Amino acid sequence: MVGRFDERFLEEIKSRLRPSDVIGRTVKLRKQGREYVGLSPFNKEKTPSFYVNDDKGMFFDFSSNKTGDLITFLQETERLTFAEAVERLAGEAGLALPEADPRSAEQEKQRQGLADWLELAAQWFEAELKRPPGRDARAYLERRGLPEAEWSRFRIGFAPARTANGERTALKDYLVAKGAKPGELVDAGLLIAPEESGQAPYDRFRDRIIFPILDARGRVVSFGGRAMDPQQKAKYLNGPETAVFHKGHHLYGLSEARKILAAAKADEAPPLVVVEGYMDVIACQRAGVPAVAAMGTALGEEQMEVLWRHHPEPTLCFDGDRAGRQAAARAMDRGLPLLKPGKSFRFAIVEGGKDPDDVLREQGPAVLRQQLSQTTPFAEALFIRERDAEDLDTPERKAALKVRLRKLAATVADGDLAQAYKEDLLARFEALWPTRQPVYTVGAAAREMSRARWDRRRAVPAGATPEARDAARRMRTAPRALPAALAVAALKDPTLLDDAIERVGSHGFGDEQLDKIAQELVRLRYESDHLEMETLQRRLLASGISAEDLARVEREAERAGVAAPFLRESGERARLLWRQAFDLLMQLESLERAAEAARQDIARDPSALATLSQLKAERDHLRRLLNSDWANGEDGAHPVLPH
Known part of the structure; x- marks a missing residue:
């Protein structure tokens, strides 16, 4: 975030303006393939060495080695401050500037x-x-x-x-x-x-x-x-967390990686690679490969969003040892819920137990580039991890693998992509044992009984009084207790969102009645590092969320009881418990989606009955856990959850 201009606002400006149009007003450009070329605005030259790429949103000047986006161009050519350049471009893009905040200034x-x-x-x-x-x-x-x-x-x-x-x-x-x-x-x-x-x-x-x-x-x-x-x-x-440095957002080597990406020809775009160490980043960049690294921690959700702003499928390159495999597994688990159509990751492992720095020194840049180009798609890497987790020598273990694959597919937030992942993972599962299976059908009466049993949970009894019908309507439109408690805690302290802001942006708080509040909270948190409660309430009301909505959420939160220990704590303890409760709820939502998918598959696949039974057992266990005093372990230790 830069002052009152957060990353999303800046990206919105860039999405509305074509660099070739803006830069073309001061630099005479001609089309050359998928790029535009012209004489450098920074040096006198006779042969054009200045390139503009609209797809990448970047310019690159070979004569001065300057590169950047539209904001950088205005700063360099017109000597504008960052704020002045943003204000100029926002006006051209037809965007209102965010409200000035004296505290932010x-x-x-x-x-x-x-x-x-x-x-x-x-x-x-x-x-x-x-x-x-x-x-x-x-x-x-x-x-x-x-x-x-x-x-x-x-x-x-x-x-x-x-x-x-x-x-x-x-x-x-x-x-x-x-x-x-x-x-x-x-x-x-x-x-x-x-x-x-x-x-x-x-x-x-x-x-x-x-x-x-x-x-x-x-x-x-x-x-x-x-x-x-x-x-x-x-x-x-x-270095530690400061007002200008947040480990969960920054990536080592990103500015240099952007230069390499901008300099690449459109039809020869290199992969954006995530490696493990500073020297590995430097080795890759010396070999002409744009590379970055996290700050000594697992790749976080916010860093993943930063990567996707620069490349649709970054490559995650980990060492082939146990620590590297564990890092890859953590990245899969964290990234899976965030995947979107056209936004994913690939995986690469450098051969021979080496890291990129070793390969560059011992075998040269060509070999390093070749090894980094050998990648595995996300879905395949995920399947291999689950397949190799244990021997598949008994029917029970085979069934357990199938259950895990269904659960993992259900964690993808995008519905269409979740369905595609389920089909892909189950197809890989069936390919392990390619013998033909007899086709079974489930009778219409059995299907109707299952549907009726599902619908009775939502039904209002025939002949119900108007009061009962009104109560049923309120139950349908009221948020559930734990999601409401998570929302209330975030309303009182928006910094709780920081460790899970991308997941809240994708999933909300696990209840569609709270989606508007969740989205508005995420937007406001991106806009400002500090929001007073009074200011937050005022902006929520201005966004169309009524005082009655907020009061209803407060009432529901009071019903959460032991499931919401974070409401009774403060400081780091509250942050830890809030994040654990959010993770538990997301797992429960994933199980619910996987169970519903299995229920729909029963008609064509009778083995889904066993899957459904296991998923329901895990779901019920998790529900009991959430309604128990799960937070009283030592130092708020995370409860043991089913895998």
Whole structure:
């Protein structure tokens, strides 16, 4: 988020404007294949080296090595500020600017101040690498096959262990001499403030090779550091969460990856690859492959959305060891509910237990590119994982695999895609045992009994009083208790959404009566880092959600009882319990969808009866769990759930 312009607002502007139209007003462009070409607006030249690609929404100038989007173009050619460029383009796109917020303006001013110190720190780290204290770091980089000529491209630096007089404040002393306040440097993640009162802050990064972490526009937002001392407990150390750096959103190497994507010809678009480490990212980018990495954690939902804004099918490349397989499995589980038509992932494993950096050094860029091009589609990788989870040597284990496949398909939020996944996964299952199966049918009477039994749950008894009918109507239109409790907690503290914002955006709170509230909360959370309760209520009412709707949600939430322990807690404990309850509810919704799909399949596949029975048993177990005091485990430990 940049001030009051969040990523979604910026993407909406770009979706409404063609770069060739806007840039073509100042640069004479001609069509060349799927791109437009013209003379550079940044340098005098006779041969055109300036390209615009509407599909990618980017320009690339080979004469100056400048690249970017429409906002960057206006900033570079007309010397506009970021805000001025956005306002100009929003007017052309016919979009109203988001409402100005004094608090957001103050926060943006603070963020800009931190960004300035981060940039100055990056320059100092780069200089230190070339000074005497950086001798061992330089030797290490040379041994890793990264020559000095490449250091400036990736802005690699070095943080010395101590000052000349033995203090842990080399960077601090430099920045304070430039006018920084120690508190600002703590807020920027550059210093550590000891918990003991009276102790002065000191440098966070010491005796480490420094890898600056840049945002998509190339601005320094944090740092990662590799320890030179092999005895250090933390081999790699990342900066903490700050006002400008959020681990769950940023991706290391994204700005450079965008340049590679923009420079590629339309018919030779390279894959966007997600790898595991800083040196792996650098290796791929040196080989001409746009690559990024998460910040030492599993790939998150927000990062997946960022990836999809740059490529429809990013490739996830993990090491072939146990840790790599576990990372791939986590990415599958997290990504599956978010898949959409045209938005997915592929998987690649570098051969021989190597990582991309090893392959580049030992076999060269051509081999690395070739190995990264050998990918497996998401559905196939998911099926292989489940197939290989256990031996399939008994009917029970075969049936368990089929149940798992149905459940996984049902977790896809998009209905059409969920159906396609179910058909694909079950077809792969049947192909394991290709013998023909007899075709059975279920009688019409049996089907009608099942349908009637299903419908009776929703029916109003014949001859019911008007009061009973009104009560039934209210039950149909009232949200269920736990989803209502999740919504109420998020209304009171929108930061609860942060760890699951994409899933809430896709699934809501698990009750269609709450969908409008969920979507509005997600939109407002994207727009602002901070919303006062009064402001939030006012904007919800302005969006068409009535006070009566909110009051009804409050009443339903009160009925949740032990299923909503997060309403009785606060702080991190409340966040943990809210996320666990949300995950439990999403699993329950997935089981409900899988059970309904199995119920519909009974007519053509009698084995679905056994699947349905198992799914209903798991569903009922989960319902009992939600209605028990599940949150009283040690430290709010997540309950054991069926797989």
